[in-house]
Amino acid sequence: MTVKQVRLANARPRGFFRLGTLAICTFVLVCTFLAPGSRAQDGGDPVAVSERIKVRNAELYVEIRGPARSAPLLLWLHGGPGGPERPLFRYFNSDLERHFLVAYLDQRGAGRSFDRTADSARLTVAQHLEDLETVISYLRRAYAKEKINLVGHSWGTVLGLLHAKAHPETIAALICVAPIVSFSEQQRRAYAFDLAEAKRRGETGTLEELRKLGEPPYETVDKANALERITTRYGGVDFEPRNRTAIVVHGVLLGLATLWEIPGFIEGLHVTQRAMHAELLGVDMRKQVSALEVPFFFFLGRHDRHVDAKLAASYFETLRGPMKVLHWFERSAHNVPFDEARLFNERVVQSIQSIKARSAQ
Numbered sequence: 638m639t640v641k642q643v644r645l646a647n648a649r650p651r652g653f654f655r656l657g658t659l660a661i662c663t664f665v666l667v668c669t670f671l672a673p674g675s676r677a678q679d680g681g682d683p684v685a686v687s688e689r690i691k692v693r694n695a696e697l698y699v700e701i702r703g704p705a706r707s708a709p710l711l712l713w714l715h716g717g718p719g720g721p722e723r724p725l726f727r728y729f730n731s732d733l734e735r736h737f738l739v740a741y742l743d744q745r746g747a748g749r750s751f752d753r754t755a756d757s758a759r760l761t762v763a764q765h766l767e768d769l770e771t772v773i774s775y776l777r778r779a780y781a782k783e784k785i786n787l788v789g790h791s792w793g794t795v796l797g798l799l800h801a802k803a804h805p806e807t808i809a810a811l812i813c814v815a816p817i818v819s820f821s822e823q824q825r826r827a828y829a830f831d832l833a834e835a836k837r838r839g840e841t842g843t844l845e846e847l848r849k850l851g852e853p854p855y856e857t858v859d860k861a862n863a864l865e866r867i868t869t870r871y872g873g874v875d876f877e878p879r880n881r882t883a884i885v886v887h888g889v890l891l892g893l894a895t896l897w898e899i900p901g902f903i904e905g906l907h908v909t910q911r912a913m914h915a916e917l918l919g920v921d922m923r924k925q926v927s928a929l930e931v932p933f934f935f936f937l938g939r940h941d942r943h944v945d946a947k948l949a950a951s952y953f954e955t956l957r958g959p960m961k962v963l964h965w966f967e968r969s970a971h972n973v974p975f976d977e978a979r980l981f982n983e984r985v986v987q988s989i990q991s992i993k994a995r996s997a998q
Contacts, residue, residue, distance in 0.1 A: 681705025684738060690775055692768045694759060698749035699772065700727075701780075703738030709809070709989060710776060710785040711737040714744070714793030716815075718765070718917075719909025721748035721902040722790065724893035728884065729978040736986050737786070740776055744768065744796075746912070749898065751905030760912040762795070762920070769800050773807055784809035786989055790974060791815050791944065798926045805930035810992045812985060814936040815971050817944050818952045819921040824853035824861060826945040831867045843867060854918050858910045865943060873942025876969050876976040923952055932960035932995075934988045938969030938976060960995065962988065 684703045689696040700723065703710075711733065715722035723741040733739050743750040745768050746760050776785060786809050789797035794816035801811045817823065828847065835843040846867065855861045868874055888894055894902070935953045937946040953963050964984055969976035 681707055690772055692745070692771045693764070695745050695750065695752065695755060695768070697745060697768060697772060698743040700741045701738060701776075702727075702731075702734045702741075704735060706738065706780055708736070708738040709993075710740065710780055710782045711985075711989070712740045712742060712773065712776065712785055712787055714742065714769070714787060714789035714796050715747065716791030716793050717747060717906060717909060718744065718760070718792045718913050719747045719906040720792065721906065723748055724888050725884075725975060727893050728888050728891070729975045730982055732979075732982045733985060737989075738780060742772060746909040747905050748902055751901055751908070753901075753904065753908075757908055757912040760909050762799075762913075762916060765796055766799055766803075769796055770804065773800070773804075777807065786810045786812070788812040788985065789814065789816070791817055791971065795920060795922065798922055798929070801929050801931050801933070802926050808931045810989055811929070811931055811933040812936060812988060813933065813949075814973050814981075815938060815941055815944055815946070816922070816935060816949045816952070817920070818923060818948050820917045821854040821919075822921075822948060823944045824855060824864065826948060827864055827868045827873065827942055828853050830873060830942045830945075831864065831871060834871045835867075843870075856915075856918075858907075858914045861914070862910075868943050871942070872940060872970060874971045876938065876940050876972075879975070923955065926956070928957040930959065932992050933958050934961070935963045936973050936981065936984065937963065937965055938971055938973045939965055939967050940970040941973075943971040960992070962991075964988075 682705065684701055684706055686701045688699050688701070690699060713723070713726050715726070721743065723743055726741060744765060746752075746755070746757070773785060776782065784807055787797045787801065789795075789812070791814070794813040797811050797813060798816070801808045828850075831843070832847055835847060846863070850860050850863055853861075853864065855864070865874065885894075885899070889896055933956075935949060937949055939946065941949075950963065953961065966973050966977050966980065974981045
């Protein structure tokens with residue numbers, strides 16, 4: 638495994654007017670310079686590193702930011718699979734960088750780790766787990782950590798749960814945010830919710846759309862995405878509508894992403910979804926992980942209909958472990974870190990601090 642440091646804006650613009658590109662780049666650099674950074678809490682130097690970690694047949698992009706190398710390490714596992722959520726985590730949840738050494742990983746096929754020349758057949762659950770083991774091993778060695786904290790969102794919780802089960806010696810705590818239990822079951826529940834909501838609202842057009850889709854599980858990504866769009870309209874993904882265009886523009890100005898790499902982010906998501914869809918329909922965490930040897934937390938949005946929070950709560954009750962805590966977020970749907978960002982950040986800090994306090998007793 639080799640690691641190389643890279644520039645944050647590692648892609649070059651294509652097809653943009655040079656003057657416009659220069660203006661945007663200048664704005665990004667200015668905003669990045671003026672943006673508040675992490676402050677060391679223990680006298681150490683703040684960490685702001687961008688690297689590419691070589692894994693089997695790929696290089697994975699990771700950003701590491703925090704108050705000091707000695708801070709507890711927290712690794713984000715984004716959703717999707719293929720979901721380029723790193724800029725969103727930094728946009729909504731960067732306050733965690735004041736308390737932790739936060740590592741933002743772009744998984745194989747996602748974000749800045751997407752390689753359109755790569756063999757999409759390598760996009761499997763097993764390969765993602767192998768990648769994760771390599772990344773965690775590197776981070777533990779590079780930052781002298783016996784254990785790290787994992788925070789997974791949606792699909793990221795599948796990786797987190799499976800890794801924690803296989804390698805508990807590497808994990809101090811696992812936080813599962815809007816966890817997926819079964820891809821097939823979540824589709825069936827989302828369909829039932831959408832159907833009932835469309836009837837309640839008297840929306841004949843949506844009822845016809847659902848009739849044409851038919852009952853899940855769906856063999857194609859296109860049908861699954863169509864169902865998700867309906868669920869999104871009914872508030873089951875985002876609790877309250879957000880101006881996504883404004884967030885993208887603001888994120889670019891803050892240096893969290895560049896305009897010319899966004900098309901690649903979208904392409905990577907589509908490639909990964911199509912490559913992994915059939916395999917994911919067979920995932921059922923109730924069968925694959927029934928017990929953990931590490932402390933774990935479930936963060937659930939009360940209005941999550943995309944993966945059905947009630948299904949996750951039921952799984953939580955049966956999942957055994959040395960310490961487990963469930964937190965409900967009353968004004969959240971599936972995107973808990975973005976729906977209630979401040980409360981989410983506070984509870985992440987409190988949860989990990991509770992592990993430390995418990996071990997000190």
